[in-house]
Amino acid sequence: MTEILIKHADAIVTMDGARSELSGADVLIRGGQIAAVGPGITAPDARQVTATGCVVTPGLVNTHHHLYQTLTRAVPGGQDALLFGWLKTLYPIWQRFGPDEMFVSAQVGLAELALSGCSMTSDHLYLYPNGVRLEDSIDAAAELGLRFHPTRGAMSIGESRGGLPPDSLVEAEAAILEDMIRVVDAFHDARDGAMCRVGLAPCSPFSVSRELMRDTALLARDKGVMLHTHLAENDEDIAYSLSKFGVRPGQYAEDLGWTGPDVWHAHCVKLDRQEIDLFARTGTGVAHCPCSNCRLGSGIAPVRQMRDRGVKVGLGVDGSASNDAGNLIAEARQTMLLQRVALGADAMGAREALEIATLGGAQVLGRADCGSIEVGKRADIAIWDVSGIEAAGHWDAVAALIFCGPMKVKHLFVEGRQVVADGQLITVDLPAVVKRQNRLAQSLRG
Numbered sequence: 001m002t003e004i005l006i007k008h009a010d011a012i013v014t015m016d017g018a019r020s021e022l023s024g025a026d027v028l029i030r031g032g033q034i035a036a037v038g039p040g041i042t043a044p045d046a047r048q049v050t051a052t053g054c055v056v057t058p059g060l061v062n063t064h065h066h067l068y069q070t071l072t073r074a075v076p077g078g079q080d081a082l083l084f085g086w087l088k089t090l091y092p093i094w095q096r097f098g099p100d101e102m103f104v105s106a107q108v109g110l111a112e113l114a115l116s117g118c119s120m121t122s123d124h125l126y127l128y129p130n131g132v133r134l135e136d137s138i139d140a141a142a143e144l145g146l147r148f149h150p151t152r153g154a155m156s157i158g159e160s161r162g163g164l165p166p167d168s169l170v171e172a173e174a175a176i177l178e179d180m181i182r183v184v185d186a187f188h189d190a191r192d193g194a195m196c197r198v199g200l201a202p203c204s205p206f207s208v209s210r211e212l213m214r215d216t217a218l219l220a221r222d223k224g225v226m227l228h229t230h231l232a233e234n235d236e237d238i239a240y241s242l243s244k245f246g247v248r249p250g251q252y253a254e255d256l257g258w259t260g261p262d263v264w265h266a267h268c269v270k271l272d273r274q275e276i277d278l279f280a281r282t283g284t285g286v287a288h289c290p291c292s293n294c295r296l297g298s299g300i301a302p303v304r305q306m307r308d309r310g311v312k313v314g315l316g317v318d319g320s321a322s323n324d325a326g327n328l329i330a331e332a333r334q335t336m337l338l339q340r341v342a343l344g345a346d347a348m349g350a351r352e353a354l355e356i357a358t359l360g361g362a363q364v365l366g367r368a369d370c371g372s373i374e375v376g377k378r379a380d381i382a383i384w385d386v387s388g389i390e391a392a393g394h395w396d397a398v399a400a401l402i403f404c405g406p407m408k409v410k411h412l413f414v415e416g417r418q419v420v421a422d423g424q425l426i427t428v429d430l431p432a433v434v435k436r437q438n439r440l441a442q443s444l445r446g
């Protein structure tokens, strides 16, 4: 079995139960797992990776994305709009996507995540025009080598029935459920160390019916897969819920079976005290997307209160039409800064932001086998060089990872396989992918 020995790290941030940090220590990877952590490990047959001048962390975990949106970055009509206006600008463009657009845009989004230290990501794909299938993104992730939690999203209420998307972008609910069953049966792997786990994810309460929300929850429980959607993203979202359903989003979610340890909701910027308690009580997770919330002017999610009440919180870069970057370590920094804007400089420290970005995300995605550097956990490891310009002069290497930057990862291992080496992606030909993506964007612009 292949062995890799990471030697002499300035700091190893383990995210174990005691949140131990080790200095001058090593990590031994055997196959896809972590075999040893500590000082002075020897393994004569192992390939050695020197980590002097580096901080070693668990791979970062991204809990919310729409990878396809890397093809619609900085679209002029959507640059300065609020959520609903922004969506209405982009729907007609997304309507022209096909399998090629989905595959290439996913490669770009996944590559960007990998270069920012992300080893595991979810994706929320809720558009299936022109023969698009969930496996367009699954194929991209398998090639690139990231641990992947794709979700079969859906929209079923078009404009003519009071929904937001154009009728041509929505699907019949029976067909949605049928395809959900197909992709779970074909691609979901429930085992420890799984590289692909499928979730079910109607797009949002304003683009599918109550019935589809309820039926999807029943199906997910039957299949043992997780549920994901957008919730309580901004004031418009709350107003829609109150006028259309007569309840706040938390109540709506609870009524339809959308709370529990197998559910995570994106954004949750506008959750009130009772809704935060509901999430804590039920083990429901949150994907916090700070840059997207800033970009769309949605507000500051109550992450401090959520964490204090015991809600599981992970990070999301969100789709690249509303960020428009996909740099996950930058989201950890933004998380810390935004809580400080809301509550003061002692509201969140660098180490807590790093915990949310790693262990927090793994907990949200239900991955007890990932998110920390401990013997027996999967070998998803990011190595960060803090000896360069970004952090030169630092006094605390671990804190520098979040306070300074933005950082790019030096080496990234996923399931023991190296994906990034010396800052370069080694699993795909990135310049060729970028060239292909730019060509597709040009043809979409017409």
Ligand SMILES: [Zn+2]
Binding pocket: 064, 065, 066, 124, 230, 266, 318, 319
């Ligand atoms: Zn989103």
